[in-house]
Amino acid sequence: MKFILGKKINMTQIFDDEGRAHSSTIVETEPLTVSQLKTKEKDGYSAVQVIFGAKKIKKEFRDIDDKAYFVDEKIEPTLFKVGDSVTVSAISKGKGFQGVVKRHGFHGGPRSHGQKHSEREPGSIGGGLRNKVPKNMRMAGRMGSDRITVKNLKIVHIDEATNSFYIEGAIPGKRGTLVEIRAK
Numbered sequence: 134m135k136f137i138l139g140k141k142i143n144m145t146q147i148f149d150d151e152g153r154a155h156s157s158t159i160v161e162t163e164p165l166t167v168s169q170l171k172t173k174e175k176d177g178y179s180a181v182q183v184i185f186g187a188k189k190i191k192k193e194f195r196d197i198d199d200k201a202y203f204v205d206e207k208i209e210p211t212l213f214k215v216g217d218s219v220t221v222s223a224i225s226k227g228k229g230f231q232g233v234v235k236r237h238g239f240h241g242g243p244r245s246h247g248q249k250h251s252e253r254e255p256g257s258i259g260g261g262l263r264n265k266v267p268k269n270m271r272m273a274g275r276m277g278s279d280r281i282t283v284k285n286l287k288i289v290h291i292d293e294a295t296n297s298f299y300i301e302g303a304i305p306g307k308r309g310t311l312v313e314i315r316a317k
Contacts, residue, residue, distance in 0.1 A: 135212045135316045136194050137162050138185040139298065141223065141306050147290050147299050155289050157299040160312050165208040183208065190311065210296050213288060213316065220284045222313040223306040227278035237271045281305035 139160035146154045168191060169182040180195040181202050202208075213219070233239040233255040241253045258270055266272075283304065290299035304312060 134194075134197055135217075136197075137208065137210055137213065137314050138165060138183070138190075138192055139163075139312045139314060140186075141304055141308055141310045141312050142297070143308055144303070145299070149289070155301045156303075157289055157301045158304040160298045160300060160304065160314065162210040162296045162298060162314075164210065167202050167204055167206045167208065170202060170204060185311070192311075192313070194313075194315075210291075210298070211293075213291065213298065213314070215288055215291055217288045217316050219286050219288060219300065219314050219316045220282060221286055221300065221304050222280060222282040222315075223304060223310050225277050225279050225281045225305040226307050228276040230274065231276040232273045233271060236273060236276050239271075 139162035142159040142161050144156065144158050147157050148154055163186065165183040165185055167181055168184045171178060171180040171182065171193075173179050178195060179197065180193045181197050182191055182193045184191055228235075232253055234241055234253045239253075239255060242248050242251055242256065244252060255272060258272070259267055283302065286304075287301045288298055289301045291297070292299070298314070300314075306312065
């Protein structure tokens with residue numbers, strides 16, 4: 134299994150040899166350094182811990198053959214090729230505290246028939262003989278800042294001068310978000 138970490142830069146269009154435009158996301162990568170190997174015997178699971186960037190961000194990739202790597206080994210972005218199908222994970226944009234219309238797609242109340250200030254309110258949350266709010270009731274609350282995984286994206290271009298991958302499609306997160314890229 135191949136893996137690398139990168140930083141989301143922005144989105145752009147790139148044209149292939151036949152002139153078709155592909156909307157793609159630019160992810161800037163750099164070599165990773167293996168800092169620790171975790172084994173099933175010692176830690177209870179197998180994983181490879183790597184260091185990324187100048188701030189030395191530590192990240193762990195689980196269920197990887199720990200015997201294929203050794204400490205202080207460099208993992209280069211050149212492992213990936215154009216046309217590779219990749220799985221990308223990142224933290225989505227945080228949107229703060231949102232109401233039910235934006236968070237869950239509620240339609241709100243009608244604009245007439247006595248509605249004065251309650252057009253975007255959720256309405257009734259149930260009732261009857263209960264004295265509690267039912268579990269999993271869709272209500273207003275924090276939205277975003279979730280770990281999102283997008284599968285079957287394709288690398289359409291690699292800029293070797295800047296170690297940038299052009300990955301077809303949208304990747305979660307804002308500019309500068311840490312992105313995990315994995316391939317079989």
